[in-house]
Amino acid sequence: MSDTPDTGVANVGNAPYFGGVSRKESAATLLRRLREEQGRSLRSVADEVGIAASQLSRIERGERGCNTTVGQRLAYYYGLPPELLELMEGTVPPDIVAILQAHPEELDRLRRLYGGGAEAHHDQRSARGLEEISRG
Structure with a gap:
């Protein structure tokens, strides 16, 4: 059994993409x-x-x-x-949202591991909103 998705598209033989993606790249x-x-x-x-x-x-x-x-x-x-x-494009998969709602303490740990400057501060305010939602 294959773990590749049945997309109807032949993979062009590319190795999986592990290249960096800029935060500003769409x-x-x-x-x-x-x-x-x-x-x-x-x-x-x-x-x-x-x-x-x-x-x-x-x-x-x-x-x-x-x-x-x-x-x-x-x-x-x-x-x-x-x-x-x-x-x-700013859409978080539903399973990830559910995980973070169940474990909001992971938000700070993720920020410490991967956080940034001003964007991280904005993310902290958004995270507090997510934490409130998860408690509510």
Whole structure:
């Protein structure tokens, strides 16, 4: 039994993507960068993923988001973790939200391990709101 998702998309043979992602890089920018780094045309990627080239173009320009199916197909195509594109657009997977609601003490530990400057302070205020929700 395979642990690869049944996306209907052939993985292009890329090793899983473990490259760094800038906090300011959007999913659209990442997708375009990966395609260009691999020397692939917009049309060839769109054909292999099963979407229209115009749709992929709009996604790469940030004019259109990825629905779950298209996002999963693109993630698999490029060897990305499936949730990465969602996270880059600010959407936290529901299972992660549930974990943090059940264990809000983990927020501070995660900040200490991976935190940053001003963004971390803003995140602390947001986290307090999340902690209140989890208690409520």
